[in-house]
Amino acid sequence: MSKKIELRSDTFTLPTPEMLDAMIHAELGDDVYGEDPTVKKLEERAAEMFGKEAAILVPSGTMANLASLMAHCPRGSKVLVGDESDIYIYEAGGATVCGGIMYEPIPTQPDGRLAIDDLQKGFPNDLADPQFALPALICLENPHNRMGGRVLPLTYLAEVQAFAKERGIPVHMDGARVCNAAVALTVSVAEVAQYADSLQFCLSKGLSAPIGSIVVGDREFIQKVYRIRKMLGGGMRQAGVIAAAGYVSLNSMIKRLEDDHTHAKQLATGLDSIKGIECDVKTVDTNIVFFRVQDKRFTWQTFVEAVRQQGLYIDELGHGRIRAVTHSGITSQDINQALLIIQNVLNS
Structure with missing residues (x-):
């Protein structure tokens, strides 16, 4: 796996x-x-x-x-x-x-x-x-x-x-x-x-x-x-x-938080380009990214479970929005893989 x-x-x-x-x-x-x-x-x-x-x-x-x-x-x-x-x-x-x-x-x-x-x-x-x-x-x-x-x-x-x-x-x-x-x-x-x-x-x-x-x-x-x-x-x-x-x-550990912010922007930019996802890149100030799944085949619950089956762990945090938080355990390669998983799920 x-x-x-x-x-x-x-x-x-x-x-x-x-x-x-x-x-x-x-x-x-x-x-x-x-x-x-x-x-x-x-x-x-x-x-x-x-x-x-x-x-x-x-x-x-x-x-x-x-x-x-x-x-x-x-x-x-x-x-x-x-x-x-x-x-x-x-x-x-x-x-x-x-x-x-x-x-x-x-x-x-x-x-x-x-x-x-x-x-x-x-x-x-x-x-x-x-x-x-x-x-x-x-x-x-x-x-x-x-x-x-x-x-x-x-x-x-x-x-x-x-x-x-x-x-x-x-x-x-x-x-x-x-x-x-x-x-x-x-x-x-x-x-x-x-x-x-x-x-x-x-x-x-x-x-x-x-x-x-x-x-x-x-x-x-x-x-x-x-x-x-x-x-x-x-x-x-x-x-x-x-x-x-x-x-x-x-x-x-404070200065390296810049990396988390960069990765959050990378994630938000990638999400914004995926059909079926709504994400406003302009609202990403730090290491937190919110987005919505617009593909009517999914609820937030079924979407979260579908990406989890492929190794990506995210969750809902109010009003049906999904939250992703970058941190010291996440690399740029991980963000690319996360975007690939989301794209694959929506293409399935």
């Missing part, structure tokens, strides 16, 4: 030999006591790179976002969050269940933005009226997963930051793939992070580490997240084993 081509997600990335070696030789301690030197080194490096005072390692992006929302928002308040965002759709309603926080879904624009006019509607006309839950936080997703990996412009981020400051609430950025955004914009991650009071990013997606996400922010905020992480069960002991791989990923 030919090589399996895994395009369902960049969470399928595997740690590099350098990461595995670093994990084996990591200096360890008990991180719940704050005594794991490798975790400390990773957190200090992340804070420095993102231009924030402090950082904290957590097991997952879901926990990173949840702990951040709980640190920002008092019980009975609400968070303004995109109706197509991962926080709203894919994180099991954790802020409501664990934090007593209400989600206010804001319409998501095709490029991932939340329009300022729509954010304004999330604020009651009379803030003193006790009937209303009051906004305590604005959440942005950058790049935006369900809108196709779209990158939010820096000018827009500045606009939201100014809007939030005028109303006295912070901005949290779900930046699971924010390093992809920075690479696409050809700026440092700190230039993107400066527009958010807090930000979480994943080590285990395009950066190819096996486990972990990081929250960055000011020291007082990170101390709140530290306590909430423990409450949620995220306190880890010799977590330097995880942190060692994350440290390598921050230092050696």
Whole structure:
């Protein structure tokens, strides 16, 4: 059988030999006591790179976002969050269940933005009226997963930051793939992070580490997240084993994200040329490609299964659209083979 081509997600990335070696030789301690030197080194490096005072390692992006929302928002308040965002759709309603926080879904624009006019509607006309839950936080997703990996412009981020400051609430950025955004914009991650009071990013997606996400922010905020992480069960002991791989990923895996973006464009361009496939190349900013199957012989389910039988793994991600995500395990040759499989299935 030919090589399996895994395009369902960049969470399928595997740690590099350098990461595995670093994990084996990591200096360890008990991180719940704050005594794991490798975790400390990773957190200090992340804070420095993102231009924030402090950082904290957590097991997952879901926990990173949840702990951040709980640190920002008092019980009975609400968070303004995109109706197509991962926080709203894919994180099991954790802020409501664990934090007593209400989600206010804001319409998501095709490029991932939340329009300022729509954010304004999330604020009651009379803030003193006790009937209303009051906004305590604005959440942005950058790049935006369900809108196709779209990158939010820096000018827009500045606009939201100014809007939030005028109303006295912070901005949290779900930046699971924010390093992809920075690479696409050809700026440092700190230039993107400066527009958010807090930000979480994943080590285990395009950066190819096996486990972990990081929250960055000011020291007082990170101390709140530290306590909430423990409450949620995220306190880890010799977590330097995880942190060692994350440290390598921050230092050696960001620049290579350009390759993933190139491969995504290659895939989108190829899909656009195949009869029976609808794909808008202009919307591909990072490593995520969405497309639709227009051939009436197929549903998305039967199409996904048909290409899987030939070794190509893709999946649906909302509204009947199929998502493909490039990553460090995918080469240009793999993209060519994926396109050949899709063409063969449609020709069958």
